[in-house]
Amino acid sequence: MTTRADGRADDELRPITFTRGFTSHPAGSVLVEFGQTRVLCTASVTEGVPPWRRGSGLGWLTAEYAMLPAATHERSRRESVAGRVGGRTHEISRLIGRSLRACIDLAALGENTIALDCDVLQADGGTRTAAITGAYVALADAVTWLGAAGKLSDPQPLSCMIAAVSVGVVDGRVRLDLPYEEDSRAEVDMNVVTTDAGTLVEVQGTGEGATFPRATLEKLLDLAEIGTATLFEAQRAVLDEPYPGELPTE
Amino acid sequence: MTTRADGRADDELRPITFTRGFTSHPAGSVLVEFGQTRVLCTASVTEGVPPWRRGSGLGWLTAEYAMLPAATHERSRRESVAGRVGGRTHEISRLIGRSLRACIDLAALGENTIALDCDVLQADGGTRTAAITGAYVALADAVTWLGAAGKLSDPQPLSCMIAAVSVGVVDGRVRLDLPYEEDSRAEVDMNVVTTDAGTLVEVQGTGEGATFPRATLEKLLDLAEIGTATLFEAQRAVLDEPYPGELPTE
Amino acid sequence: MTTRADGRADDELRPITFTRGFTSHPAGSVLVEFGQTRVLCTASVTEGVPPWRRGSGLGWLTAEYAMLPAATHERSRRESVAGRVGGRTHEISRLIGRSLRACIDLAALGENTIALDCDVLQADGGTRTAAITGAYVALADAVTWLGAAGKLSDPQPLSCMIAAVSVGVVDGRVRLDLPYEEDSRAEVDMNVVTTDAGTLVEVQGTGEGATFPRATLEKLLDLAEIGTATLFEAQRAVLDEPYPGELPTE
Amino acid sequence: MTTRADGRADDELRPITFTRGFTSHPAGSVLVEFGQTRVLCTASVTEGVPPWRRGSGLGWLTAEYAMLPAATHERSRRESVAGRVGGRTHEISRLIGRSLRACIDLAALGENTIALDCDVLQADGGTRTAAITGAYVALADAVTWLGAAGKLSDPQPLSCMIAAVSVGVVDGRVRLDLPYEEDSRAEVDMNVVTTDAGTLVEVQGTGEGATFPRATLEKLLDLAEIGTATLFEAQRAVLDEPYPGELPTE
């Protein structure tokens, strides 16, 4: 018996789509959609690395997350106009960067930087997990681009795939991939970042106004495994298509 | 004989498209494309007006323009991270706000604010004129929304249509709707904002490293008239379709 | 066989001390020490609540975390001088606030705010978990103060105790309460916030350069349970002593 | 029949004065007055150029515009105290820089920078056009100074003179050089920057609450030509006097 507002089963993802080559300037550019949540994830390659890393011979990967002002139901204030990046934005940017650095051998890039930008065009819950999942696809495209440009010392610097999903307890039920309507009233909210090798990269679970027993944590992790398995399939399917655009020639 | 890199005649616009209802939260949401230049223009309605306008009974219209970091060929720094909005951004935001305020009777809104957000997803020259042209369509949708919500004291507060186009002198030739490749080496660069009544709202012409005789100004204005005539047709065509989404009921 | 540099067993906490009444202005003021990590946790009561909460009749609890410049081995730049709070600081401040809000009935405070300030005087790993654990004791004192001042509608607004500990994988071994020397080279790093009722408030686990199987997550959670059990005992012991200072009279 | 509050004809400028050597530290220092509008324009020479221009062998010219807090009728907030430069300030600073770069051969300066500072001591409309017109005189003095110091590879790097004037439609009449009283209620407001060779550098026309036909634009440009012709005469007259101060010896 289904009880979710959108008719999904508790362990069912929203429709997932990836549009590669959504814009054409960056080496990777993917519009990822988890239902109504839509995030533009780009991977730009720039020469050089941050000052603290210069001379190391190693590359770097950094990430920035942001919301367009009209992405949310009520328009939110533009952070550039406010003159500072908010705490939530900072936190998610750091999470995306850490998560994607887990799958890449930065030594293979030489002293080049990949900048991942995840800009939420429309928010309906799960923006950070959609961002991570879409950023992986953009990163894979950027790696293909770097390889074609002859900038990789190792032809395959990605050691695994990365995907993330939100899980939570809503109305006392453990559920996968929460939309805003569920997320905003969830008792427990958890984001899980995993690899296609079955290992965990990051687990962040929070009781919202409530606390939760460890048994709940286990159920949430089970559900996240189901969800990310489907996401890896979707990533693989879309990455089986050729690079969307023109590749550089060495 | 055509000499433009993209095969256009000197007085020809790039392909223009408007996608209404591109996102669903704001009252108006339009993706406008001038060739490869793509700008998401949203019009959000919020209750209340800025402090200096409170108690006037009048509404307000404000605009903010921004570029996604990967919208340009070389990734640019995110202004929220830099902690300040740059001069160019400020200038264009002000231009968009002034231009659209020229067509609306703010008294009809009561003390409500329409916030126009123009976020450049991909930049290929003419982002500010595309933004104004797209913002008009988003504004028209927001006005429809306000009417359905019973928030308008005058059922048709828009007195005219607004469109804008760039013109310039490139390779010694007067040309319409410059892409980045032409814009970056133009000798004269001009942005013209007009109404469908044939009047001017704003004219901004600049010699770039060169100065220009008044005769050139005249030719540029002639060309801008040709361009905006086509843009008004395109706006009318797309606005003939019904409101893309659900309207509020009073 | 012990292999830790400081001679501890893998499942052993560093020496834990709480000094209540460390300073005398705020309603709660606790110096917490986890070995060489020393954090001053204060709980200040102020009248009123943030604007978005006014008129609700509910109180609020907020938290700010910071490091003194000389708290770390290499002096770090003062964030007030830099003109912005860093991402890590933001993230930890938010974590502390969420964690402590999990144990308090904010309705009982009326429209008053408790501000928790956690300033790290000396850092040697685990500053955020020490801060949460110490902040609970400061909060308990502030609640006592509020009760004496006749400002509580419910005499016992704390529903449970809160403590936090770090766990991680170092040199391939699962360990409790990592000092800097271990933390800086941990393969997996996890912070666990729990209640004395045995439930979880927050779990944040991160692979650092590595990913980890779910079995490791389980072992880390087991260890965190052992650690927080000891922390709750220490909190109870110190809170059995009378309020350190003069209480207001109603 | 005169209808202007200050008794001027529609095509008449306010009294214009330039005081060269108003202060003595910068290489050029000119107090320009357009009636009650008074702007201190200085041109400072500094060694080196911005990072993005280093190694080019070319010089640079930059400009900053600001208002003293008490320059306006109502005291305005100091931008340094606000912590950010406002949009209007940014826009005018950029306009001044562009306008003056149109007359100078930056290659002749070597890697040196001329910084133009235009500080409004008293505002009565037309501050930006007064600033540009005064800045040209300060720039001419700085060029003389640079020549005396032996820092110019080309003895005359200025290819033309630059002056600017505001024109507008007030009470339905096309008028030259608007004071605040007219500017604040103008239907159309235009700033025109020209060279003494009769060419245009920048044209910025805006309908304020109204739009305007192209015929009005033509009349405004005619009037601006009349105004700048007088300004060039005044600049020439004052620059015929010797350099006000001591010149460096090579």
Next chain:
Amino acid sequence: MTTRADGRADDELRPITFTRGFTSHPAGSVLVEFGQTRVLCTASVTEGVPPWRRGSGLGWLTAEYAMLPAATHERSRRESVAGRVGGRTHEISRLIGRSLRACIDLAALGENTIALDCDVLQADGGTRTAAITGAYVALADAVTWLGAAGKLSDPQPLSCMIAAVSVGVVDGRVRLDLPYEEDSRAEVDMNVVTTDAGTLVEVQGTGEGATFPRATLEKLLDLAEIGTATLFEAQRAVLDEPYPGELPTE
């Protein structure tokens, strides 16, 4: 025997001039000159007081000090562009405010604020003492203006006059009113703010790289008394002239 570069005796001031009504918008506007040091001091009257003083029935007086970028020998960076007010600027602004609040009965103003702005047009040492001395004259004019406007509950709210002067030890000699050339190499530097009743408002003495015996302090204070006596005469002389401009009628 005179040893000072500008020919003055050790106990001699530079030529002092006050130009009242230097600009016309603010209630008081005085250009003060101490030799080559020139500071524009304005006193603007605004309705209302800062939030923390509302409802007190008392007025307020505040001060802001700033330097134009080209006021110094080497152009200095504009603080609005830097995005923050420097420590020295802050310190002097606070000093000016404190000094002038010493002579005025703020109760007589009702809930109105006098904002003193001291903008250095040209700096040659002693800018803060010139600013205080000039600000007193601007303040006296603003008080006259307030009286004419019928906004004073006490017709004479100024209880004394305020003047300030710098003194120092240069080349082992105790000297009055140091220009930049002396100030920059002074062994001891002192700023003294006094009333015409012979009392002190503020004394700030600093050894610069050296320390100084109390006997030197005494000599410096003697010299400051001589200097301020002359400044009070000059202030009185200029204030004997009528108010420079039109006074409001009640």
Next chain:
Amino acid sequence: MTTRADGRADDELRPITFTRGFTSHPAGSVLVEFGQTRVLCTASVTEGVPPWRRGSGLGWLTAEYAMLPAATHERSRRESVAGRVGGRTHEISRLIGRSLRACIDLAALGENTIALDCDVLQADGGTRTAAITGAYVALADAVTWLGAAGKLSDPQPLSCMIAAVSVGVVDGRVRLDLPYEEDSRAEVDMNVVTTDAGTLVEVQGTGEGATFPRATLEKLLDLAEIGTATLFEAQRAVLDEPYPGELPTE
């Protein structure tokens, strides 16, 4: 007859204590207490000097002062969160730096910097003078550390001792070392920084709402001499103990 709230004679200091080695990372770390005022003063050694001093062969000494939010009776806002350092903080930081630079031969350090951080844990008046007095002890320890590390070209770069005390007029009586209760209602407030050679480094006296005759200044200086004599004894006594911690070996 004693009239002070805390039972002290007018010329009596509060109990003074110094705790060396209060924290262990910085080369000098001293908790100084003047009664209830408690300031943590650290001296951190870092390689290199600010850009404007590079290549000079000289070292540098800088200071930063700050208050913890809960140090004052009413919690104050954190300056890092406000995004800017306040005027008072700036002013005191500069005073501490100047005062301590008076006793050290910076040439002896080579191009190394000593950063003094004075963080007020609890404020009860006189925080800046306590900070200076404690910072001297921390500096002396840092110098010992530098000597042991073989980084001093002159084994004793400190030419004198530095101590500071506040004096003031309260209830018409001249008093030493004012606590907050006296400081907040003092008619005259003065901070005096001296050397143990009997000379002055800095004198800052301010009338608070009142002005004061020179005779009062003399009495205040007499009292400050008495106070600093006792402080020098206390500094000497504590510095007679060995360095609190492990010294580097060259």
